Amino acid sequence: MVVKAALIESIFSVLQHQALGPEVVDSVAMAVGEPTGAKRYVKGHNLGEGTYGVVFKAVDTVTNRTVAIKKIRLGKLKEGVNVTALREIKLLKELQDPNIIELMDVYPHKSNLHLVFEYMESDLEAVIRDRNIFLSSADCKAYMQMILKGLAVCHKKWVLHRDLKPNNLLLGSNGQLKLADFGLARIFGSPDRRFTHQVFARWYRAPELLFGSKQYGPGVDVWAAACIFAELILRRPFLQGSSDIDQLGKIFGVFGTPGEAQWPDVTSLPDYVEYQYSPPQSFRSLFPQASEDCIDLLQRMFTYDPKQRITAQLALEHRYFRTEPAPTPCYMLRRPVKPEVHPKPIELLSPAGHIVFSPPTKTRRLQLFGGDIKTAGEASRDTHAKLQPELGTPIDAITIPMSIDPKTNLRPTLNSSDRSYLKRKLDMDIFLTPARR
Known part of the structure; x- marks a missing residue:
């Protein structure tokens, strides 16, 4: 089997090297049985x-x-x-x-x-939203380490991702996080190359992009990673703007309005507009549970000037990842619970023998029999001997009664004549047209 696989691989490599069409490659693959x-x-x-x-x-x-x-x-x-x-x-x-x-x-x-x-089982957005999952500082550190490792590889290969957000960070069955969705990715490095600034989801877009910059580098990915970092800590999106102008307002309201001292080239950006001065908030007040090392890394990743913003590789070497607690091993990270598939409505037979659809919420009912509160299943079994001769209905198809409040007056039970009348009325209702009803 190993020899066969090696043979197939060598044939494919030769065919592809000779630039033959996919039809030829498929024909050879079918010839060897694959x-x-x-x-x-x-x-x-x-x-x-x-x-x-x-x-x-x-x-x-x-x-x-x-x-x-x-x-x-x-x-x-x-x-x-x-x-x-x-x-x-x-x-x-x-x-x-x-x-x-x-x-x-x-x-x-x-x-x-x-x-x-x-195939990946889930994504980071599902983890952040799942309130049954407690994210410790070690868990957040593990996720950020994997994000930055993936980014560092991209930037080393001169690739900008340009679409980082939690639901583009996929999680495997072993807890491993992987960067996905490279549809907006581009090669960078040419000094005069210009890109569109309409990239990233707005909440993860760097301020230079919001000001219309068309010449940028890996700092835009680092800013988005910082937004995801803050979202992991807070368990909610950090900066939620409704428009580009509002997004800049949210950023300046948190980190303060930048000046020439913080960001020397800000006024020369294509879509620069002057904002009213707003003082920066304390990172300690924004992230009260975070450690000093965590806050220091966040500050470096949220630096306004993209030239001074920390790189993904340097972020990996930050002391935050070397201090206790150590990052949680990926296989120990808790994964979100898969959404349950709701069962189909239960099919029951009415006393008239017709199929009745009952939603799952009505599968357990309360009814008083002889002064005791019983579930519908128990009541059905207790009364089966009486109902079977009269209705001819199988025990598994007994109608589930409606829920009742034991404190209120009970509905009288039906005698034989009442049951016969109900059966005839059900038959009439079933066959009447909607117009006649």
Whole structure:
């Protein structure tokens, strides 16, 4: 089996090196017995839907590994493949790291492009929102360490992520955090290269971007990581602006209005507007539970001047990660509870023999029998001997009575004549048209 896999890999590498088309590669793969493309994966349920396509769960039939497939909708023939998808593929092929999502395969199918990623169970946003999870300082330190490790690798390879936010930080079954969604990522480093400033979700956007800067570097990713750091500590988004102007107001209201001394080039930014002076708030008052080392790192990451802002690599070397408590091992980090799938309504038979749909909240009822409060299931079993000869209804299909308050007057039980009348009325109600009702 190992020899076969090595042979297949060598054949593929030769074919790809000679720039042969995917049809030739697929033909060779089928000849040696390995399915490729859409035939290789068995689709499952949808995991989500984004701007460019749908993500669904699948199983790789060759490796029996669970994967996540991102189906990207292609434009018309003249438009070709989505440029965002091509950039994401190119960059992820170059970024191989334990803290960056792995792109395993790419294949076209039915005019759509499919990107196959390793399957991740959850994301950091679910952890922050789950109030059943207590995030200790060691847990926050572990998450920030993994985020910064992934960022440091990106910046070392001259890649800006430009879309850091908690739901783009995915968590595996072993608790490992990985950077994902590189659709807005770009190569940086050219001194005169200009980028769009409309990147990042607004709450994680650096102030130089909000002022319209088109020449920026890795500091924008570090600012977004600082916002996520604060969100981990506070368990809520830190700076929640409703517009770019409001976002700047939120930033200046917390860190103070910057001047030339703090940020020498601020007035030369394209969309610079002067704000009324606001004094900075104390970091200790903003994060009362944080340690001194944690506050010092936050201050360095939230530095206004991007040239003076700490880098991801230097942040990893900060004393915050060397002091106690040590970062929690990733396999010990608590993961959010998966949302429960609500059961379908219970199907019951009415005394008339018709199917009745009852919501799950009505599966346990209270009824008084002989002065004792019993559940509906117990009451049904106690009265089954009396009801069975008259109704001919199976024991598992006894109607669940409505909830009642034991303190109020009880509804009288039905005698034989009343039950016969109710049965006839139910039959009439079932077959009457809505107009006649």
